[in-house]
Amino acid sequence: MALAQETEAAAVERWGVSVLMRAGLRAEAAGAVCANLAYAEARGLRTHGFVRLGVYLERIEAGGIVVGARPQIVRNGGATAVVDCHDGPGAVGGAYAAELAIRLAGEHGAGFVAGRNANHFGAAGWYAETIVEAGMVGLVACNTDAVMAPPAGGRRVLGTNPIAIAVPGDAGVRPLLDMATSGVAYGKLIVAAEEGSEIPLDWAVDAAGAPTSDPRAGLDGALLPAAGPKGFGLAYMIDMLAAMGGAQVSADVHPLYGDRSIPQGLGFAMLAIDPEALEGALFAARVRRLAEAVRSAGRAGQPAPLIPGEPEGRFAAEHAGRAPLLPGTRRTLATVGERYGVPFPLL
Ligand SMILES: NC(=O)c1ccc[n+]([C@@H]2O[C@H](COP(=O)([O-])OP(=O)(O)OC[C@H]3O[C@@H](n4cnc5c(N)ncnc54)[C@H](O)[C@@H]3O)[C@@H](O)[C@H]2O)c1
Numbered sequence: 458m459a460l461a462q463e464t465e466a467a468a469v470e471r472w473g474v475s476v477l478m479r480a481g482l483r484a485e486a487a488g489a490v491c492a493n494l495a496y497a498e499a500r501g502l503r504t505h506g507f508v509r510l511g512v513y514l515e516r517i518e519a520g521g522i523v524v525g526a527r528p529q530i531v532r533n534g535g536a537t538a539v540v541d542c543h544d545g546p547g548a549v550g551g552a553y554a555a556e557l558a559i560r561l562a563g564e565h566g567a568g569f570v571a572g573r574n575a576n577h578f579g580a581a582g583w584y585a586e587t588i589v590e591a592g593m594v595g596l597v598a599c600n601t602d603a604v605m606a607p608p609a610g611g612r613r614v615l616g617t618n619p620i621a622i623a624v625p626g627d628a629g630v631r632p633l634l635d636m637a638t639s640g641v642a643y644g645k646l647i648v649a650a651e652e653g654s655e656i657p658l659d660w661a662v663d664a665a666g667a668p669t670s671d672p673r674a675g676l677d678g679a680l681l682p683a684a685g686p687k688g689f690g691l692a693y694m695i696d697m698l699a700a701m702g703g704a705q706v707s708a709d710v711h712p713l714y715g716d717r718s719i720p721q722g723l724g725f726a727m728l729a730i731d732p733e734a735l736e737g738a739l740f741a742a743r744v745r746r747l748a749e750a751v752r753s754a755g756r757a758g759q760p761a762p763l764i765p766g767e768p769e770g771r772f773a774a775e776h777a778g779r780a781p782l783l784p785g786t787r788r789t790l791a792t793v794g795e796r797y798g799v800p801f802p803l804l
Pocket of ligand 1: 618
């Protein structure tokens, strides 16, 4: 059977939940982690899909992800709150914070939540879209362990600190920017290494600081920022936003692929804004207007330019939950299934 026919997103997600529960997670926590991974797979964000399940499980087994941890509000000042994730699964703390930001925005017009003691939380867009589903504008960013060099080269000092901004729209217009602040996400090197393919020379430097086309050498070295000092500056400021909740800066965050027994201790920031507290009707018109303007700004004879989030939205619509997993990811999941006694459904 062709891979595309074998693949069934819902079956993989259910399987993932069973594996995580076998590893000790509560059903709700396992569901949050797998919903986040499935979201990324559905949108073609392979770097943040089920390719990450293996390292999450290793961290659960080693204690770097604390299975029973529950996020806790440790400060609450009206429209702002600080959440301590107590080293639980990243998606659990992130989902809790997104719901809290929505609640605060419902009460105050805007809600800002800063989180600390979190673990890797996957695609930032999943949380921003949760906020959008509540009818609000969402901004979500987190820091990661330092894997990015300064623009002119040097040692790893900042994370790939992703940021997602999403605004409510309709079926035709749903802008969602969701990006790493490095030129490419670290996961793209992981996938390239798994698939045995080369990477462009402007993605990463090796341990000696020289450009490399070898993804494994890049994983040992450092990523380069998106658009030089601009991506670097954005990553820096994301660290500052997360630090408002007392989170460590990325220079001190423990690497996801380092010692699995040590919690990562990363931080995040989430903002929800209720457009109805501002100029809701005008805003909706402006959302449509800008998309129209962008779509009509292309070159004659070429496809219309896309708005942020449209490539992934189209991927999701075209594949409708049947996007094939990458072969390397499928192999890894088969091994995981054997280890946990829950056979992978797509063998
Ligand atoms: N949790 C973490 O530690 C972490 C770290 C880094 C990245 N990430 C996640 O990795 C994922 C991938 O990030 P990335 O930087 O590789 O994304 P990307 O480079 O594929 O896309 C970045 C943005 O550009 C937009 N875009 C791409 N092509 C476009 C086009 N032709 N026209 C208009 N818009 C276009 C996309 O819609 C997206 O919003 C994201 O979900 C991000 O949150 C997570």
